[in-house]
Amino acid sequence: MSxxxxxxxxSLPLVPKPVVKTVAKRYIAGxxxxxxxxxxxxxxxxxxxxxxxxxxxxxxxxxxxxxxxxASDAVLEAFHTYNLNAYLxxxxxxxxxxxxxxxxxxxxxxxxxxAHEYGLxxxxxxxxxxxxxxxxxxxxxxxxxxxxxxxxVIQAYLHRSEEDIRSLVRxxxxxxxxxxxxxxxxxxxFKDRGEVQRNYKKLLRMLLDGGCSTHIATHDxxxxxxxxxxxGAQNIDKQQYEFQMLLGVREERRNDIISDGYxxxxxxPFGEDWYGYSVRRLKENPQIAGYVLKALLTGE
Ligand SMILES: Cc1cc2nc3c(=O)[nH]c(=O)nc-3n(C[C@H](O)[C@H](O)[C@H](O)COP(=O)(O)OP(=O)(O)OC[C@H]3O[C@@H](n4cnc5c(N)ncnc54)[C@H](O)[C@@H]3O)c2cc1C
Numbered sequence: 001m002s003x004x005x006x007x008x009x010x011s012l013p014l015v016p017k018p019v020v021k022t023v024a025k026r027y028i029a030g031x032x033x034x035x036x037x038x039x040x041x042x043x044x045x046x047x048x049x050x051x052x053x054x055x056x057x058x059x060x061x062x063x064x065x066x067x068x069x070x071a072s073d074a075v076l077e078a079f080h081t082y083n084l085n086a087y088l089x090x091x092x093x094x095x096x097x098x099x100x101x102x103x104x105x106x107x108x109x110x111x112x113x114x115a116h117e118y119g120l121x122x123x124x125x126x127x128x129x130x131x132x133x134x135x136x137x138x139x140x141x142x143x144x145x146x147x148x149x150x151x152x153v154i155q156a157y158l159h160r161s162e163e164d165i166r167s168l169v170r171x172x173x174x175x176x177x178x179x180x181x182x183x184x185x186x187x188x189x190f191k192d193r194g195e196v197q198r199n200y201k202k203l204l205r206m207l208l209d210g211g212c213s214t215h216i217a218t219h220d221x222x223x224x225x226x227x228x229x230x231x232g233a234q235n236i237d238k239q240q241y242e243f244q245m246l247l248g249v250r251e252e253r254r255n256d257i258i259s260d261g262y263x264x265x266x267x268x269p270f271g272e273d274w275y276g277y278s279v280r281r282l283k284e285n286p287q288i289a290g291y292v293l294k295a296l297l298t299g300e
Contacts, residue, residue: 019296026247027246027269046258050267120149123153153177154175175214204216245267249281254266
């Protein structure tokens with residue numbers, strides 16, 4: 001990352017929120033469920049499916065968690081009403097994971113139950129490392145209660161992920177594999193880009209060879225090319241895996257992957273609690289300095 005980009009990334013907390021919103025709007029469907037439905041329909045027209053996320057995380061009150069749960073419930077209703085080829089992604093901290101495990105379980109259970117009734121799927125996003133074991137345990141609890149319309153996420157930067165995948169393969173789990181976005185300590189996470197890529201490739205092979213339904217969530221050409229080469233060489237059925245990208249990121253490559261005949265799902269976040277997600281995305285954008293400076297100077 002250039003010096004200017006690093007400087008802008010460090011200064012983001014000082015950048016006025018309206019400016020951050022202007023720059024980050026490419027990553028977010030909008031404030032309302034209607035915006036998300038519209039985006040899902042637009043993506044369907046270019047041959048992509050979606051996974052929709054109600055923005056919100058690290059909720060500390062029961063009322064707020066119930067509000068978030070109701071918002072995700074409304075997303076499932078909309079998928080059903082409009083017959084959308086989409087599923088739900090949720091962060092457990094938005095459903096009360098920091099408040100009480102049982103309370104959070106009750107909320108996610110309600111969503112997974114409704115999704116099951118409608119023939120829909122729910123993915124538990126993976127948050128930072130204090131939640132890894134608890135998220136995997138909650139996933140296993142849902143599975144042991146008979147729900148198989150639910151999946152998890154594994155982060156390739158964590159040392160523990162190889163072991164986690166071993167247990168998920170035994171469960172024939174549905175897994176999204178990403179690099180990982182949170183800042184983790186070097187004692188538990190790979191820090192070097194090359195090391196993360198090496199681990200990603202290794203974990204991807206474990207998932208595919210283990211027969212898991214695998215979701216290759218990355219915009220990294222090295223990893224996309226590797227996945228295409230490996231699945232091609234092993235003659236892996238294209239129904240066993242799909243690529244996933246975030247809304248507003250690397251759209252040209254996304255379109256190429258679709259026209260090459262691969263399945264592609266886009267992560268579509270929406271809602272009023274856009275700040276934390278947007279800042280994480282901006283920090284990953286190699287053009288962030290240019291975008292923020294332009295927005296500061298022109299308001300666009
Ligand atoms: C569908 C999906 C779901 C995810 N779910 C989770 C999750 O549950 N938990 C979690 O920890 N992380 C999640 N992530 C985030 C992920 O861990 C990475 O932080 C993120 O995808 C960037 O890593 P990368 O593999 O794309 O590689 P990078 O090396 O970061 O990116 C590769 C290239 O893509 C481009 N690029 C990447 N990001 C941006 C951006 N924001 N703006 C513009 N260009 C960009 C750049 O050209 C960059 O060089 C998810 C990612 C995706 C795609």
